[in-house]
Amino acid sequence: MKILVTGGAGFIGSNFINYWLSKHVEDNVINLDKLTYAANPNYVWHEHFKGRYTLVQGDITDSNLVEQLVNDSDCIVNFAAESHVDNSIGMPGQFISSNYVGTFTLLEAARKSDVRFHQISTDEVFGSLPIDSAELFNENTSYHPNNPYSASKAGADLLVRSYVNTYGLNATISNCSNNFGPNQHAEKLIPKTIVLASKNQKIPLYGNGLQIRDWIYVEDHCRAIEKVLLNGKKGESYLVSARNEQRNIDVVKMILSLMNKDYSLIDFVKDRPGHDVRYAIDPTKIETELGWKPKYNFSNALEITVKHYMHFLISP
Ligand SMILES: NC(=O)c1ccc[n+]([C@@H]2O[C@H](COP(=O)([O-])OP(=O)(O)OC[C@H]3O[C@@H](n4cnc5c(N)ncnc54)[C@H](O)[C@@H]3O)[C@@H](O)[C@H]2O)c1
Numbered sequence: 388m389k390i391l392v393t394g395g396a397g398f399i400g401s402n403f404i405n406y407w408l409s410k411h412v413e414d415n416v417i418n419l420d421k422l423t424y425a426a427n428p429n430y431v432w433h434e435h436f437k438g439r440y441t442l443v444q445g446d447i448t449d450s451n452l453v454e455q456l457v458n459d460s461d462c463i464v465n466f467a468a469e470s471h472v473d474n475s476i477g478m479p480g481q482f483i484s485s486n487y488v489g490t491f492t493l494l495e496a497a498r499k500s501d502v503r504f505h506q507i508s509t510d511e512v513f514g515s516l517p518i519d520s521a522e523l524f525n526e527n528t529s530y531h532p533n534n535p536y537s538a539s540k541a542g543a544d545l546l547v548r549s550y551v552n553t554y555g556l557n558a559t560i561s562n563c564s565n566n567f568g569p570n571q572h573a574e575k576l577i578p579k580t581i582v583l584a585s586k587n588q589k590i591p592l593y594g595n596g597l598q599i600r601d602w603i604y605v606e607d608h609c610r611a612i613e614k615v616l617l618n619g620k621k622g623e624s625y626l627v628s629a630r631n632e633q634r635n636i637d638v639v640k641m642i643l644s645l646m647n648k649d650y651s652l653i654d655f656v657k658d659r660p661g662h663d664v665r666y667a668i669d670p671t672k673i674e675t676e677l678g679w680k681p682k683y684n685f686s687n688a689l690e691i692t693v694k695h696y697m698h699f700l701i702s703p
Contacts, residue, residue, distance in 0.1 A: 389415045391460035393447050393493065394467030396420040398571040399507065399605055401430030403466065406609040408436045415439045419456055421446045421485075425470065430570040447489035450496070457496035462503040462616065465493055468540070471574055472511075475536035476660065486539035487546070494550045497558070504558040505616055506547045510601065510626070511537035512562060515663035518599060523669035524562075526624050533661050544624075551622040559619040561612060563627040564668050568605035568688070569695045576600075577689075580639050581696040584648045594658035596636030599665040603629040604688035607681035614677040628668030629681040641686065645693045 390407065394400040395418035404416050416436075420426055422444050433440055445452045447467045457463060468486045469475065475482045490506065497504040513524045514531030530545070532538040550556040567577045583590045611627040619625060636653070643650055673679045 388461045389417070389459065391417050391419060391456050391463045393419045393463070393465045393489075396422055396426035396428050396430060396442065397466060397470070398425070398430075399566055399608060400466035401427075401570050402568060402605045403464070403609045403612060404431050404440070406606060407613070408439055410613075416441075417456055417460065418442045419445055419447060419453070420467065423469070425572045427570070446485075448484055448492050450492050453492050454496045454499065457493070457502055458500050460502055462505070463493055463497055464505045464507065464612065464616065465490060466507045469536070471572075472534050472536045473574070473659065475534055475539070479535035479539075482535050482539040486536075487542045490543035491546055494546060494556065494558075498550060498554045498556055501557075504547070504550075504556060505612070505619075506544060506558065506560045507612070508544050508560050508562045509537065509540050510562050510564045510628070510666045510668050511663065512541040512544060513666075516665040516667055518597065518664045523667045524626060525669045526626055526672055533663055548622070557621045559615050559621065560624040561615050561627055562624060562668075563608050563611070564601035564603050564629070564666060566603055566605045566608050568692055571605075576635060576638065577642065577692060578696055580642045581646070581693055582700065584643055584646050584652055585697065585700050587648070587652065589654040590639060590652050591654050591656040592635060592639060593656060593662060596634065596639065596653070596655065597664075598635050598662060599632050599667065600635065600638075601628045601667045602631050602633055602638070602685060603627065603681060604683040604685075604692075607683055610682070611673060611679050614673065614679045618677050625673040625677065626668045626670055627673055627679075628670045629683070629685070630670065631685050632665075632667050633685070638689075641689060642693060645690055646697075
């Protein structure tokens with residue numbers, strides 16, 4: 388199979404390419420990435436995959452380039468996005484362009500060439516759950532995005548659905564919870580905490596730190612995408628989570644303990660406007676229909692992640 392991966396020089400996309408090309412040794416990947424501040428071309432083990440991997444620097448809103456690449460592919464996996472909620476509050480236009488118009492451009496090319504399409508989406512499209520409830524998001528939960536990032540992703544998901552319904556496009560969507568692991572930009576909670584703690588600098592934590600996120604190790608997410616690509620049903624959405632709800636403050640404290648640092652490094656700062664308080668996913672559908680389940684346990688995966696970043700901080 389020749390897969391067109393978009394955004395493959397970012398966090399999850401690079402982990403996906405490394406996972407896929409290591410496991411599917413006959414396959415080829417073209418990585419279309421704009422190489423924004425969040426990207427690093429060296430995240431993909433390109434030396435290791437010589438002859439099977441090509442990086443194309445470009446924008447998914449460039450319809451000529453996209454059509455040319457899609458024409459030559461068996462399948463598209465769209466990771467490309469502006470991904471940081473805080474940035475979406477300051478510069479929403481870039482989020483609408485990359486996340487919404489970019490997905491539209493890819494869908495148009497997929498429709499014209501009749502190419503299988505998979506959209507990487509997020510649990511943030513569903514909005515926020517009450518902090519003290521047992522309620523979980525599932526595939527029937529209605530969309531209720533609360534910030535420009537989640538709204539741009541929600542709009543893109545709806546476009547994908549419309550292309551299945553209107554044009555019969557063979558497309559699927561996966562909505563995953565919060566990822567962590569190697570190659571994540573230092574603006575995100577877990578790498579930010581590790582980097583700042585390593586320098587004994589204050590770690591800003593929004594509000595009271597009691598917000599809940601549902602954490603999954605990135606390799607488990609990559610294996611879920613593999614299941615959906617190979618066995619997912621046209622037009623279906625699959626919610627992905629390791630059933631691992633954690634309060635932000637507890638995640639930061641776990642990292643500080645792993646690094647033998649004092650909790651006094653935590654600095655509570657003014658909360659993000661409209662901050663969602665809790666995300667939590669019920670992954671029963673992907674578990675029962677596609678036989679996926681996570682391999683990693685949270686505390687072990689967190690320890691692997693801390694060691695990974697410390698290695699690069701010591702010898703970048
Ligand atoms: N990180 C998470 O916890 C998480 C959870 C669920 C879903 N997602 C989704 O997974 C996808 C990847 O997220 P990530 O955390 O790896 O993001 P990231 O910010 O680390 O990487 C995004 C990549 O997309 C590229 N990109 C951005 N705009 C582009 C454009 N217009 N054209 C081409 N390339 C462009 C960037 O250069 C970068 O390499 C996103 O769609 C995100 O919404 C992320």
